[in-house]
Amino acid sequence: MAAKLVERRSHEAENPIEISLREAFIFLEPNLRPPFPLSIPTQEEYENLNRAILYGILCEPHLAQVHIKHLHGKSTDGYEYFTGLLIKIVNAMFPKLVDPVRIQLLWVTQEMVHVAAVGVDGLLASLLRQIVGGDFGEENLWLCFEMVCLFSSKWVCLLEDEPFILTSALYVFLRLLADHYRVLNVPKIEALRQMETDFCLKILRQEFHLCLKIGRDLVRLLQDLVYVPEFRDIWKDLLCNPSAFKVDGFVDISQIYSIRTPSKYFLLRITPEMESQLRFLLTNVKLGGHKRHQIWFVKKFLAVPERKTVVTDILRFICCAHHPCNDTIRSDIIPRWAVIGWLLKCGLKSYVEANVKLALFYDWLFFDEKIDNIMNLEPAILLMVHFLPTYIDVTNSLLEFLFMLLDNYDVERKEMILRGISTALDVIVRKGVIQSLDVLTSCDRLSPFLKQRLGKVLSDSQVQH
Missing domain, CATH: 1.25.40 (Serine Threonine Protein Phosphatase 5, Tetratricopeptide repeat)
Known part of the structure; x- marks a missing residue:
């Protein structure tokens, strides 16, 4: 019997995404173990295989490495269809996913970052949106931790392949820090906000030209952290020493005021x-x-x-x-x-x-x-x-x-x-x-x-x- 992806009450209907993934897995399960078939699938077969592999990754952690190698060998579209499936799961099902599936979802996301999958920026943005502001529950803090770890550990490849997703992460973590710095003497939150602070300072200090893409709302978020010593220094440089950011042509904070923040950033929160x-x-x-x-x-x-x-x-x-x-x-x-x-x-x-x-x-x-x-x-x-x-x-x-x-x-x-x-x-x-x-x-x-x-x-x- 195939495992379940979500916690579902008796009166709730199954999500059609889960049904399609599970049915593909059950139908193709004999072909999901090595040695894998060498035949070239049709488009319909290819999509069905992607669904089956994804279900296997999410529900069979002990075989995840086998499934991901199978995916690497079969992908012909830069993982675009597979990443699209992940985005649908995150947007439609994430709050109800069972814990082991969430863990696997974050694991396979890292794999997609590693191979620079087509659409991985959209996947990361979708996951960032699932972090709820002002929520200090275990599950929400876990997702915060996992995402800041992902962005920190994959910094180099993201900077090379998807640099603008780093500005989305900056927007999110600056906003979350305003909440997290108001919670005192909770070791788990203190450790998390230190990681979030380190990430934000790194991109602000090293890649400020990217940060400018956020526009004027970057200043609004930084203003909410002015009482934090590390961000107070950023604020001082913005006002008095803009050359510290080493961006050609950036000479005054008014230049940021004059950049309208794209609406995609507001959706992130x-x-x-x-x-x-x-x-x-x-x-x-x-x-x-x-x-x-x-x-x-x-x-x-x-x-x-x-x-x-x-x-x-x-x-x-x-x-x-x-x-x-x-x-x-x-x-x-x-x-x-x-x-x-x-x-x-x-x-x-x-x-x-x-x-x-x-x-x-x-x-x-x-x-x-x-x-x-x-x-x-x-x-x-x-x-x-x-x-x-x-x-x-x-x-x-x-x-x-x-x-x-x-x-x-x-x-x-x-x-x-x-x-x-x-x-x-x-x-x-x-x-x-x-x-x-x-x-x-x-x-x-x-x-x-x-x-x-x-x-x-x-x-x-x-x-x-």
């Missing part, structure tokens, strides 16, 4: 299941019928207080990686600003709330109409406008936070930030996101000080344009 639920909420659920979906989402993903740090990642995903079409915007589907307003009211700790607000406004600070997308700005302005009648405290707090960023985020580059915010406000009105900012400046319930500051920024914007 939410699991495929979370992405699926968020996209369903934002494309299918009508405003007014959304509360039960939100309650389920909180129970599923945010019930543990430590897990609420992931709200920052959700905000960046909603603002920068989920841009609804015009038909959805004009419909009665729950809008992005309403979901963000709900998340802000989820009982966040003060430091998490500050990070969430920064995530909401981050693209405002450096907005450049030539490279940035107005859809990144839309949720914040619509949230402030729509919350005026009933939640004026939220609008006041958001505007206050925006002006605090203007005054304090980077004092040396305040002019750049003022230009970014001014441009953002100008584009918001010019492109019709809202008809006029008078809705804010003429609101009697809005703080007089904030209205004065907003008026000053608007006058500066008119001078600039």
Whole structure:
């Protein structure tokens, strides 16, 4: 009887991927032991053989070396089909995989890195996405450890064959470190975060030209680690000694501010299941019928207080990686600003709330109409406008936070930030996101000080344009 890949409750249907792998294994099992057939398979036979070998690797650890040698001898597509199968398993089944299968999955992933398999960067990205922020459970910490070990041990071949996947790992581990450094006196986590720190410092110091591909969100993540001595030194060099990074043409941190972070990085910090639920909420659920979906989402993903740090990642995903079409915007589907307003009211700790607000406004600070997308700005302005009648405290707090960023985020580059915010406000009105900012400046319930500051920024914007 073939072994199982996942833990499945009695009422749950089998995953079709598991069924296809197991059936291929059972059908071809006599051919999976040496001596292997020398015949050249058809495309259908080749795909079936790949499925059978993968099932054997995952479920027969004692024969894994035999199966991998068989795969090496039969692969004719640079392992592309085989790697694609692995990605499907990770995306669709990883949380439910039994422990021995998870171990084998990480083992065969290392083998795919070693042979520079086609698509291995996508496989590594899929595994990185399975690491859950704010989760200090055994299984999640194990995956963190395995992945940082993989990236560290395979540094040379990844740098040669798939250098940009190293920037994905950097993004993930910087984000995880912000969580891990808040847990004290737990030896397992202390050892893990030292490995994560060593990896991040290595790529920041040795391959900074790659790190620049992340764009401005690299600075946002580093800022959250400024209290860690090793990263404080990185921060000092960014601000005062950029030549320390040995990148031709890199002379000021403002150059990073000016690079929009590609949306693929925001996907790295939410699991495929979370992405699926968020996209369903934002494309299918009508405003007014959304509360039960939100309650389920909180129970599923945010019930543990430590897990609420992931709200920052959700905000960046909603603002920068989920841009609804015009038909959805004009419909009665729950809008992005309403979901963000709900998340802000989820009982966040003060430091998490500050990070969430920064995530909401981050693209405002450096907005450049030539490279940035107005859809990144839309949720914040619509949230402030729509919350005026009933939640004026939220609008006041958001505007206050925006002006605090203007005054304090980077004092040396305040002019750049003022230009970014001014441009953002100008584009918001010019492109019709809202008809006029008078809705804010003429609101009697809005703080007089904030209205004065907003008026000053608007006058500066008119001078600039």
